[in-house]
Amino acid sequence: MPSTTRPSFPRQLSTTSGDYDLSYSPDMRRSLGTYGLTPPTVESYEVQTQRCLRLLAMKTAPIEKFQYLVHLKATNVHLFYRLLSENIKELTPLIYTPTVGEACVRWHEIWTQPEGMYLSWSDRGNLRKILDNWPHSVDITVVTDGSRILGLGDLGVNGMGIPVGKLSLYTACAGIKPDGTLPLCLDLGTSNKALREDPLYMGSRMPKVSAEEEKEFLDELMAALTDKWPSIVIQFEDFKNPFPAIERYQNQYTMFNDDVQGTGAVIVGGFINAIKASGVPVKDHKAIFLGAGSAGTGVAMQIVEYFKKEGLTEEEARRKFYFVDSNGLVTQDRGDKLAEHKVYFARDDNNGRQYQSLSRLIDYVQPTILMGLSTIGGAFNKDILQKMAKLNDRPIVFPLSNPSSKSECTFEEAVIHTEGRCLFASGSPFPSMEWDGKLLTPGQGNNMYVFPGIGLGAILSKAVSITQDMIYASAESLSTSLNKQEVADGWLYPDIRRIREVSVVVTRGVIRASQKNGVDRATELRDLTDEQLDAHIKKNMYDPYTASEYFGGDRVSQLVPSDLNSHTNGVNGLMKGVAQL
Numbered sequence: 339m340p341s342t343t344r345p346s347f348p349r350q351l352s353t354t355s356g357d358y359d360l361s362y363s364p365d366m367r368r369s370l371g372t373y374g375l376t377p378p379t380v381e382s383y384e385v386q387t388q389r390c391l392r393l394l395a396m397k398t399a400p401i402e403k404f405q406y407l408v409h410l411k412a413t414n415v416h417l418f419y420r421l422l423s424e425n426i427k428e429l430t431p432l433i434y435t436p437t438v439g440e441a442c443v444r445w446h447e448i449w450t451q452p453e454g455m456y457l458s459w460s461d462r463g464n465l466r467k468i469l470d471n472w473p474h475s476v477d478i479t480v481v482t483d484g485s486r487i488l489g490l491g492d493l494g495v496n497g498m499g500i501p502v503g504k505l506s507l508y509t510a511c512a513g514i515k516p517d518g519t520l521p522l523c524l525d526l527g528t529s530n531k532a533l534r535e536d537p538l539y540m541g542s543r544m545p546k547v548s549a550e551e552e553k554e555f556l557d558e559l560m561a562a563l564t565d566k567w568p569s570i571v572i573q574f575e576d577f578k579n580p581f582p583a584i585e586r587y588q589n590q591y592t593m594f595n596d597d598v599q600g601t602g603a604v605i606v607g608g609f610i611n612a613i614k615a616s617g618v619p620v621k622d623h624k625a626i627f628l629g630a631g632s633a634g635t636g637v638a639m640q641i642v643e644y645f646k647k648e649g650l651t652e653e654e655a656r657r658k659f660y661f662v663d664s665n666g667l668v669t670q671d672r673g674d675k676l677a678e679h680k681v682y683f684a685r686d687d688n689n690g691r692q693y694q695s696l697s698r699l700i701d702y703v704q705p706t707i708l709m710g711l712s713t714i715g716g717a718f719n720k721d722i723l724q725k726m727a728k729l730n731d732r733p734i735v736f737p738l739s740n741p742s743s744k745s746e747c748t749f750e751e752a753v754i755h756t757e758g759r760c761l762f763a764s765g766s767p768f769p770s771m772e773w774d775g776k777l778l779t780p781g782q783g784n785n786m787y788v789f790p791g792i793g794l795g796a797i798l799s800k801a802v803s804i805t806q807d808m809i810y811a812s813a814e815s816l817s818t819s820l821n822k823q824e825v826a827d828g829w830l831y832p833d834i835r836r837i838r839e840v841s842v843v844v845t846r847g848v849i850r851a852s853q854k855n856g857v858d859r860a861t862e863l864r865d866l867t868d869e870q871l872d873a874h875i876k877k878n879m880y881d882p883y884t885a886s887e888y889f890g891g892d893r894v895s896q897l898v899p900s901d902l903n904s905h906t907n908g909v910n911g912l913m914k915g916v917a918q919l
């Protein structure tokens with residue numbers, strides 16, 4: 339007879355699972371009921387971290403390291419975040435782009451345990467009830483329908499890796515507590531026929547529902563999420579066509595779209611520094627964008643805001659952009675019906691000429707800036723980069739498509755073909771390199787620099803909506819967050835190892851903008867000085883170092899035995915193979 343008792347919630351789904359941490363004293367283990375279930379030793383986090391690093395170093399393929407980290411997070415969340423915080427530069431490429439791209443492509447093959455919620459088309463009418471199954475109170479969710487996962491196309495429910503990865507960064511970078519995060523993947527069918535026919539695929543085997551049907555589903559979802567958790571922040575991610583949802587929900591819910599608004603902000607943040615470093619006045623810049631999708635036009639819209647603040651009229655700012663999509667230069671007279679988001683930037687000054695080739699367009703426009711958000715790996719080839727170098731002392735070259743295999747060029751290619759003169763940022767990380775006796779470090783223009791602060795700012799200010807001023811404030815705050823050394827070294831973005839400090843600055847900017855716009859409900863924060871506000875932000879950040887205190891535990895602190903330090907492999911070699919993905 340099948341049991342009718344409700345099964346207890348699977349332990350590994352609990353995002354607060356630190357119960358088996360080896361730092362717990364025997365008394366703590368007795369009170370948790372775990373005494374005897376772990377090896378007898380009482381170990382500090384430091385020693386446990388060394389074991390994790392050794393285990394990671396033993397695995398060669400990035401996807402194996404990814405899988406180990408998934409396991410670690412599920413079994414000891416505080417240790418996972420401590421490891422991640424201490425090795426953010428080395429581990430981010432494993433839990434996020436580029437490795438998360440491979441993980442999503444292979445999600446149906448490598449999946450082992452629940453990490454978020456799936457809501458299907460067949461669940462409509464019941465979404466609110468299903469949310470009751472989630473065992474925690476949620477501060478923030480990242481939701482995708484899997485229809486445009488990085489530059490890898492429609493991956494259906496395999497896209498779950500993206501909300502999981504982004505929310506891990508919310509915790510690691512901005513200290514949003516792990517159990518306040520909800521990865522959410524919508525199962526609305528997929529246009530990916532190969533996946534639909536794969537016996538291991540774990541979503542509904544139907545073609546993607548229509549835009550109208552998706553809209554109805556999202557209406558129900560948004561109402562259900564805010565009914566269940568009234569202050570929830572909702573981040574939309576990797577939707578093929580994100581614009582209708584932004585228009586429909588941005589004033590009604592506390593939501594933003596990371597690919598359009600977050601990417602726009604992060605690129606402006608680095609772009610402000612690139613413009614300064616280029617030595618060319620704002621009025622003399624011209625930009626070619628390869629890729630006129632949600633991210634490309636989102637970035638350009640935020641740059642228009644920046645150009646306006648620098649004294650240009652909106653018309654002058656708009657006319658600085660030349661967009662190229664899969665049909666060539668986006669013009670008003672091209673003969674095809676342009677998608678709505680492209681119309682604003684469509685050229686009318688091309689005198690009937692159509693440009694299919696990027697190289698010919700560069701000759702015509704003579705740009706100072708080249709942005710890639712096209713998903714076309716290698717599109718900025720030697721010829722293109724050399725042309726940019728010939729036209730400019732300091733060409734601005736941002737190949738922003740993810741993962742690395744989709745990047746329009748590598749850092750090495752950009753450095754070599756511009757003779758080390760380019761101002762560079764890519765979406766996925768590339769290693770530093772030597773050029774002319776100098777160590778050059780690439781910028782990483784990835785929305786991970788801003789979305790954690792946008793989210794935390796919205797949570798702490800209890801914003802009723804996320805305004806354009808809040809998004810723009812994240813960009814401006816990011817651009818000011820470089821320290822003296824980073825500025826002296828010509829970096830466009832701060833060192834990722836300082837991301838928690840940077841997130842405090844971004845969060846403060848976002849909260850101040852929410853106050854200026856009057857969308858904040860935490861009105862008691864209005865009278866705080868900046869120093870007091872920073873202290874308030876830091877106090878509210880989850881800290882994996884004091885996590886057991888957070889759960890009332892009594893973790894021991896213990897020195898790392900020197901023999902462990904001496905033969906640990908550390909994180910050396912973790913990056914090996916990651917950049918090729």
Ligand SMILES: NC(=O)C1=CN([C@@H]2O[C@H](COP(=O)(O)OP(=O)(O)OC[C@H]3O[C@@H](n4cnc5c(N)ncnc54)[C@H](OP(=O)(O)O)[C@@H]3O)[C@@H](O)[C@H]2O)C=CC1
Pocket residue numbers: 486487488489490578596597601604628629630631632633634662663664665710711712713714738739740741744764765766783784785786
């Ligand atoms: N660095 C970062 O933080 C971020 C990076 N991205 C990356 O940006 C990329 C694009 O994302 P998104 O804008 O949302 O995707 P979309 O699918 O909305 O846009 C892709 C764009 O590229 C164009 N394109 C496709 N093939 C070509 C080609 N051969 N030549 C020129 N243009 C082409 C498409 O043309 P058409 O319109 O004709 O189909 C479309 O305009 C992805 O790789 C994503 O990972 C996204 C967000 C953040």
Ligand SMILES: CC(=O)C(=O)O
Pocket residue numbers: 435487488489576596597739740765784785
């Ligand atoms: C980084 C990101 O959001 C993307 O590539 O879609």
Ligand SMILES: [Mg+2]
Pocket residue numbers: 488575576596597
């Ligand atoms: Mg994205």
